[in-house]
């Protein structure tokens with residue numbers, strides 16, 4: 001810190017700010033315009049100082065349920081999606097108006113898991129966000145709730161924000177919530193103490209985090225925030241977790257909330273998405289030679305090294321690669337459908353190409369689409 005201010009914050013030029021539903025809603029659970037205006041005032045002030053801001057905002061469901069005549073936040077997926085469809089437009093309209101008063105234009109960007117795991121979608125998402133920032137527009141991101149099915153949902157915007165921070169090469173991630181930092185136990189209980197600095201896993205070893213928040217409108221509680229902080233700091237991006245009412249002070253670098261220091265350095269972007277944002281649709285069991293090839297030589301996975309196929313996946317889906325003992329060693333995007341693979345196992349690509357045609361010469365998982373999991377890769381970083 002210099003002069004009492006956090007240099008990780010004062011030196012940041014591109015900042016991703018995530019605000020949770022609990023910080024945008026009134027006591028009755030609906031959206032609170034006053035809280036939106038207060039947040040926008042702070043972000044507009046930063047933007048006016050030349051800082052690029054990307055906002056990841058929850059709140060679509062909270063905005064949408066009252067106009068549908070519902071008294072409280074719905075619990076089933078279909079009604080949540082209906083509420084999000086109604087609420088997202090209203091929410092962005094409110095932001096558009098509030099930022100407009102400060103002379104700033106905003107853009108809505110809705111992301112699904114596919115957008116950040118499939119190569120073509122991923123590049124597209126990056127290009128769109130980069131171009132918006134070049135135009136001086138402030139992107140407002142949310143998950144595309146209305147079309148995301150249970151299996152392909154992020155479900156929480158904390159991890160989405162960490163992955164977006166990496167996607168846009170942000171210098172800082174700020175998570176705004178209804179709690180003034182990470183506590184070592186339930187923040188409502190006397191005796192729980194705030195953890196102001198987290199420099200690594202050792203500072204988290206005594207921390208107990210709960211899944212649900214006190215507001216009843218947030219989704220992941222502190223669990224997803226700590227996970228988001230791990231993803232971002234492991235990829236070289238420091239994180240501030242603060243109460244939304246302290247947003248101005250947090251973004252000015254004042255020592256409020258919890259400061260998670262960077263623990264790793266930047267890694268290839270898609271690898272981060274693959275490791276943290278995908279739910280595997282199947283498992284491929286490898287023989288020990290293939291495990292060595294994939295983990296030590298960082299080679300692509302070929303049919304010859306696979307002994308068993310499990311799951312119902314299609315081309316481009318994420319699958320786990322497991323060793324002969326069943327431990328997951330890597331995750332990758334598969335180039336064959338589940339029903340095609342069993343007939344190819346144990347066979348050389350040359351044989352397959354001769355018998356079935358050149359299309360069958362392709363790798364089952366290309367090394368560019370593969371990330372090691374649960375063990376150290378060549379850079380010594382953890383996936």
Ligand SMILES: Nc1ncnc2c1ncn2[C@@H]1O[C@H](COP(=O)(O)OP(=O)(O)O)[C@@H](O)[C@H]1O
Nearest residue numbers: 020021022177183210213214218219220221222
């Ligand atoms: N160890 C902890 N430290 C701080 N907050 C915690 C902890 N464990 C659980 N929580 C709860 O997490 C909540 C924030 O999560 P959530 O309600 O999902 O917020 P948001 O809507 O901002 O995403 C806080 O209100 C707090 O009650």
Ligand SMILES: N[C@@H](CCC(=O)OP(=O)(O)O)C(=O)O
Nearest residue numbers: 021058059060061156157219
């Ligand atoms: N995408 C959902 C919010 C999901 C979410 O992560 O909520 P929160 O825990 O309040 O940040 C919505 O806009 O309602």
